[in-house]
Amino acid sequence: MVTKVNLQRRQLLIGSVAAGVAGATAAAPVRDGELGAPPQTIRGAVPFKEGTADAPPGASGSGYTYFTPVEATFIEAAVSRLIPNDPVGPGAVEANVPFFLDRQLAGPFGRGDHYYLGGPWPKGVPEQGYQSRFSPAQMYRAAIAAIDQYVVANLSAPSFSKLSAADQDKTLKGLESGDIKLDGGVDSKTFFGMLLQNTKEGYFSDPIYGGNKDMSAWKMIGFPGAHYNYKDWVTRHGERVPFPTVGFKGRPGWREG
C-alpha cells in the first residue's frame, strides 16, 4: 500500500486551498491505486512531492503463508503438470510459481480486491464470466479440497499429488473441460482457468513478485525484460537483440536483488 501525496501543506503555501474541501482528512485507508485516497483540491500548479512514487508491492520472505501444507502439496503437483520442467526451460515449480501463488493469495488479489463479490449470486451463462461469491483465496481453498475429495472418491488415491503424472493430467483435463464436477460450490472450469492464468502470471511476471526465478522463463522465450529503450533496434529487422535479460531489481552481475 502506498499513501498518495497529501497536498494540503503545499496548497497552503501557494495560498489556493478551496475552503471546506481540501481540509477533509477523515478519508478511508488508501486502496490499491483506487478509490479511497484522501480527497484533494488541486489548483494553481501540478502537484508533486518527492518520495511518493507508487512503487510496486513485491513479495517477501520465504515459505508459505497462505497455503496449508496439504494445499501446498496439491499446488506443487498441479503446477508442475501445467508447466513441466525440461532442458528447454524451467517448470513452474523450478521457477518458484507456488511461492508466487501463495503471496498473491495472501495479499489483495487473494482477498478479491478488484472483484465485485456482492449478491445475489446466480450462476448465469459462460458469457457473463466469473460469477462466484468466492474471492480467489477462498476459491483455491475450496477447490483444492474438492479436487482431493474427487480423487479419493473416483480414482482410489489419497490425494491429487499421489496420482501418477498421467492421471494428474487426466484430472486437470477433466477440470479444464468441466467434465469433472466438484462439490463445495466450486465450478471446475472456473477454478482451472484461474489456476492456469495465475500460474502463467507467476511464471512470466517480474521476479519481484516471487516467481520467474532468475528470469528463467523470460530467458527461455527470449523476452529481455523491462528495458527502457529499443530505439536503435527498431529497424534492425530480423536481428537478435543482444540485451541481457533484466528485471526491476537489475540482473546478476549488475545489482543483486
Added chain:
Amino acid sequence: MATTLKPVDAVLVGFGWTGAIMGQQLCDAGLNVVALERGPWRDTATDFATGFAQDELRYMWRHHLFQNVADDTLTIRNNVNQEALPMRRLGSFLLGTGVGSGGVHWNGQIWRFLPTDFQTKSHNEKRYGKKSVTDYDMTVQDWGVTYDELEPHYDQFDKLCGTSGKAGNLQGKIQPGGNPFEGPRANEYPTPPMAQTYGPTLFGKAAAELGRHPFPHPTGNMSEAYTNPLGAQMGACTYCGFCEKFGCGNYSKASPQTTVLPYLLRKSNFTLRTECEVLRVELTPDKKRATGVTYVNSAGEEFFQPAEMVILGAYVLQNVRLLLLSGIGKPYDPKTGEGVVGKNYAYQTMSSVNVFFDDKIINPFIGAGALATVIDDFNGDNFDHGGLGFIGGAYIAGMVTGGRPIEMIYTPQGTPAWGMEWKHAAAKNYLRSFSLSIHGSCMSARGNYLDLDPTYRDIHGRPMLRMTFDFTQNDHKMSDYLTDRAAEVAKAMNPREIKLNRRTGSWSVTPYQTTHNTGGAIMGDNPKNSVVNKYLQVWDVPNVFSMGAGAFPQNAGYNPTGTLAALAYMSAEAIKSQYLKAPGPMVRA
C-alpha cells in the same frame, strides 16, 4: 445533508480526455471551472515512472490503473430474455479511472472516421437500398454532423497530441504513403510517422503485393520530440512495448497529463477535486435546467456544487448512468423503440490472425501502443458491399504493441493451453510470431441498449447500469469477411502457418476485446431520435452537455478517441461562440 459550495460557471464531471479538453477551452474563455474526478490524482513521475512502469502483472492483470469493479461495476447480459449479472471482474473492456482515466492507459491510436461514417443510414440506404440499414433489427442513424464540420477539430486534437503519421489526403489531393481513403485533411500530421518494426514492415510489403494500400498507423506515441500549442513537451518514444494498458513513463504518449494538465492546472480559474464522485445532476422542478451536481468524496462528505453548465465528461457508461439517475431525457424502451437515453449502445467487433515464422526473428517486445502498418481498403464504405449482406468494415493492422509474455504469446492452431507441448510452443514461437488485428465496426441494433439494473446496486446505493448487448449478424458477417481479407495478407507473408481467431458466438465479458464502448447518449438532428444535438448539448436540458463516445449513434471501424475529442472541441467552440452569448438550445428542434 450536502454542503452547498460556491457556484461556478461550469462543472466537469470526470477528468479524462474530454474533461481536460473542455477544462482548457472553457478556462481560456475566462470561465470559472471546477472538475470533479472520482479517482485519484495521477502523474507520470509518481504513478507510472520509468523503472516500474513496465510491470505486466500489476497494471494489466491486477488492474492497478483501471476502474475497480469492487467499487463500481455494471450488470451484463446478451439479450432481454437473460437475467443480467454483475461484471465481477474486468475482462472484455478495461475501464479507466483517476485523473487522465483511459487517456493514461490507452494505446494512442488516433483516427478520424470516414466522411461516410457520419451518414451511416442515408449513405448506405442510397447505395445499397433501404433494407441494408434495417436488416438484423439494425437501428443505425446519421450523426447530424459532417466530417467537414469536424475536420478543424480533428486538426486541433492532432496538434494537441502531436500525432505522428503521414497524410493520405491533403485538401483533396491523395498523398503517397498515407491512407488514400481518409477524408481530406487541412494539414499534414504534426510529426512524421513512427519507424516500423519487422512485423508491421512484412505486413506492409505483403499488403502492397496484393494491391492494398498500406500506411503507418497514426499515433499519439511520439516519433520525435514535440511541443504542443499549450507549451506541453513530449519526448520521442523508445518503443519499450509497455504502452497499451500502461502509463507511459517517458512523456512519449499523448495523455491529459502530457498534453493539457501542465497548462491547465496553472490557471487560477481552474480547480480539480479528486476522489469526488458525482451522484446525480440536480434539476429545477420543471426538469428543464440543471442547477449543479451533488457529489460525495472519499471521506463520505456530500456536497452540492451549483453550476451554470454541467459537462458530463465521464466514460460512456457512467455518463449514461448519470443521465438515467438524474431523470434527464426519456429512457429507451427496446419493446417499443421509444425513448432515447440508453439507445444504440454499440461496441467494436474484433478478430485477429496470428502469423508464425520459422526463419524470421520478429522481436515482438519492441513495440508501441499504435505501432502498426495498416490497410483501410475494407473499412466503412471503402469497398463495394454489393451482395455481401452487411454494412461497415474494419481496418486491418499488422500491429506489434509489445511482447508482454503473460498476455501475448501466440501458439499455433491445436496447441494445448498448458503442459510440455504448450511450453515448447511458447519457447519456439515467441520471437517468431505476431498478430494482425481486425478492428471492426459495430452497428447499433434494437435490442442493444443500456438502462438501470433492477437488482444490483453500487456502494452509494444507486442502481448499477445494465448492459444488454450481443453482436448482430451484420457484425458477424462483416468480421468473417474481414478476417478472410486479413488471412490473405497473412499468407502473402509466406509464414510457416497462420491461425485465425474469428469473432464467433455471443459477446462474452471475457476475454479482453477492446475498451471502445459507444452509444447510449447519442447525437442526432432531432430530440426524437437522440439525446444530444451536434454540439453535444442535451436536447431536454440545454445547460447539460454529454461528451464522449456515448454520442456515437453506432461505432465505425476505428478507435474512438480522435472522434470523441473532435466532438468535444466542436462543442467547446459552440459554447464559446454561441451558448455563452445566449444560453439556451443551440439547435432548434
